[in-house]
Amino acid sequence: MSSVxxxxxVETGLTALAVxxxxxxxxxxxxxxxxxxxxxxxxxxxxxxxxxxxxxxKSTALRLIAELSAPSSGIVGLARQEDKAQPGxxQPGxxQxxxxxxxxxQEPTLMPWTSVRENVRLPLKLAGxxxxxxxxxxxxxxxxxxxxDFADAFPRELSGGMKMRVSLARALVTxxxxxxxxxxxxxxxxxxxxxLNNDLLALWRRLGKTVIFVTHSVFESxxxxxxxxxxxxxxxxxxADIRIETVEPRGEEFRTSVAYSDYCRKVSAALAPSYxxxxxx
Amino acid sequence: xxxxASVTAKPSGAKRALRFVLPVIVFAAGLLAWELVxxxxxxxxxxxxxxxVIFLTLIKDWAVLSQSLAxxxxxTLEGFVAASIGGIALALLFNQSKWVEASxxxxxxxxxxxxxxxxxxxxxxxxxxxxxxxxxxxxxxxFPVLSNTTLGLNSVDRNLAGLFQLxxxxxxxxxxxxxxxxxxxxxxxxLRIAGGLSLIGAxxxxxxxxxAGAGSGLxxxxxxxxxxxxxxxxxxxxxxxxxxxxxxxxxxxxxSHLVLRRWHESALGKDN
Numbered sequence: 001m002s003s004v005x006x007x008x009x010v011e012t013g014l015t016a017l018a019v020x021x022x023x024x025x026x027x028x029x030x031x032x033x034x035x036x037x038x039x040x041x042x043x044x045x046x047x048x049x050x051x052x053x054x055x056x057x058k059s060t061a062l063r064l065i066a067e068l069s070a071p072s073s074g075i076v077g078l079a080r081q082e083d084k085a086q087p088g089x090x091q092p093g094x095x096q097x098x099x100x101x102x103x104x105x106q107e108p109t110l111m112p113w114t115s116v117r118e119n120v121r122l123p124l125k126l127a128g129x130x131x132x133x134x135x136x137x138x139x140x141x142x143x144x145x146x147x148x149d150f151a152d153a154f155p156r157e158l159s160g161g162m163k164m165r166v167s168l169a170r171a172l173v174t175x176x177x178x179x180x181x182x183x184x185x186x187x188x189x190x191x192x193x194x195x196l197n198n199d200l201l202a203l204w205r206r207l208g209k210t211v212i213f214v215t216h217s218v219f220e221s222x223x224x225x226x227x228x229x230x231x232x233x234x235x236x237x238x239x240a241d242i243r244i245e246t247v248e249p250r251g252e253e254f255r256t257s258v259a260y261s262d263y264c265r266k267v268s269a270a271l272a273p274s275y276x277x278x279x280x281x
Numbered sequence: 282x283x284x285x286a287s288v289t290a291k292p293s294g295a296k297r298a299l300r301f302v303l304p305v306i307v308f309a310a311g312l313l314a315w316e317l318v319x320x321x322x323x324x325x326x327x328x329x330x331x332x333x334v335i336f337l338t339l340i341k342d343w344a345v346l347s348q349s350l351a352x353x354x355x356x357t358l359e360g361f362v363a364a365s366i367g368g369i370a371l372a373l374l375f376n377q378s379k380w381v382e383a384s385x386x387x388x389x390x391x392x393x394x395x396x397x398x399x400x401x402x403x404x405x406x407x408x409x410x411x412x413x414x415x416x417x418x419x420x421x422x423x424f425p426v427l428s429n430t431t432l433g434l435n436s437v438d439r440n441l442a443g444l445f446q447l448x449x450x451x452x453x454x455x456x457x458x459x460x461x462x463x464x465x466x467x468x469x470x471x472l473r474i475a476g477g478l479s480l481i482g483a484x485x486x487x488x489x490x491x492x493a494g495a496g497s498g499l500x501x502x503x504x505x506x507x508x509x510x511x512x513x514x515x516x517x518x519x520x521x522x523x524x525x526x527x528x529x530x531x532x533x534x535x536x537s538h539l540v541l542r543r544w545h546e547s548a549l550g551k552d553n
Contacts, residue, residue, distance in 0.1 A: 063443075066447055067447075068443055068446060068447060101447070103443075103444070103447050105440045105443075105444070106440075107440060109438065109440040109441055109444055111441065111458075111459070111462065111463075112544045112545070113462045113463075113465070113543075113544045113545075114462070114544075122444075122448070122458070123448045125458070126445070126448045126449065126450045126454055126458075127448065127449070154543055154544050155544075156544060174448075
């Protein structure tokens with residue numbers, strides 16, 4: 001077992017897993033095996049990327065972890081919030097939601113008919129948090145993604161990058177332990193994407209959340225994550241599990257370093273068989 | 282720079298004014314030609330009344346006509362409200378259960394495609410006259426509300442639905458905070474059509490009821506004036522009906538615009 005570095009000084013080991021998948025498969029109604037069997041363990045506070053060709057079941061895996069769909073076989077284990085002591089977005093003692101998951105979809109997925117604040121407030125409103133408190137927490141979450149001034153704007157008045165930030169704020173507003181992100185920046189231009197990558201890393205360092213980030217970009221996965229999990233073509237299995245070790249905190253200098261391009265080459269090489277397999281079909 | 286801005290702004294302002302002024306000019310010219318033809322050819326008012334005569338009749342008969350207008354508008358409003366509530370409620374019911382939808386939807390279609398003018402005489406036999414007229418307005422107006430609301434409720438963004446599921450929203454919360462707002466533009470579109478249709482339904486029923494006796498709506502006035510060869514009053518009543526239709530549409534379009542203006546594409550400017 002490799003040495004583990006922790007962000008909050010909590011004892012790590014098998015007990016400190018945030019997510020564990022054991023022998024998980026997913027078969028669609030039409031009989032197609034989409035995923036697995038998949039074994040994956042994600043430690044608390046870890047930032048991992050799931051990387052693979054399109055249609056390999058990355059998003060399906062994420063939906064299984066979020067309990068948006070049920071696995072056909074296997075076990076999806078989630079750590080519930082029992083030891084919640086890290087300095088979070090909001091003070092401890094506030095209303096906690098039943099499940100500590102925040103989900104950021106591929107599209108911003110905002111309700112166009114209401115303001116940015118109301119969009120961010122939605123998870124709290126659904127959980128019955130009093131209005132004054134939920135508004136305050138929504139404003140706080142918006143401030144953490146740099147959109148404090150846009151609380152009263154409507155989604156259509158924002159740029160693509162800003163909408164994605166709103167979506168991120170909404171995922172953070174419940175103070176979840178686990179943040180699931182499904183190719184969140186895929187539709188953005190490169191400059192916006194790089195900025196959001198840096199902002200996401202800063203947020204992750206500050207909040208200490210477990211992040212599972214689905215992407216099809218080798219460069220993005222290496223830049224962001226501590227571990228890149230490379231998946232095969234359908235049915236998605238784990239092809240390689242590559243640890244990215246570099247000087248933290250990462251910044252733009254990492255993006256241009258030799259180590260970065262070495263990792264990118266290594267990850268690309270691990271990814272190549274997945275695509276080769278696909279092309280012979 | 283200012284001059285340039287005003288130069289570019291001017292044609293668009295002038296264009297907008299023209300769009301408004303041109304139909305009015307056409308209307309005025311038509312009235313003028315009509316008036317001239319009637320006067321020069323000396324056509325008697327029971328064949329074709331001049332616009333001036335129609336206008337005078339409108340003033341002279343205002344007591345009778347305004348009462349009829351009120352009666353028709355009340356029928357229209359009752360039919361419209363019943364159609365709105367019924368259409369939306371039934372669509373919500375359809376949305377809860379595919380089986381309810383499958384069993385009832387064909388009958389909604391039958392109700393829609395059967396010409397109301399053919400149903401009206403039957404309704405008049407079984408129902409009290411005022412009720413029958415309202416029911417006619419309801420039958421004509423309710424289908425667009427039903428089908429538009431159903432379409433709207435089925436057009437909810439899948440990811441948003443997933444989000445509500447993720448945060449454990451109850452069915453009531455999902456309906457109130459997701460489905461109804463998402464369906465609102467469709468519902469308002471349905472209501473806009475229903476407003477005009479309920480007027481048509483009311484008029485059709487009044488005309489059918491006209492022969493049966495004690496009607497007092499505008500359509501009844503038209504039928505009655507026809508029997509009496511009071512052609513100017515027919516035209517005056519027709520004019521009022523037409524104006525009522527325009528006002529109903531205008532009000533509903535305005536409501537729709539005000540409700541949707543901050544977020545929906547349909548209510549935003551073309552160049553936005």
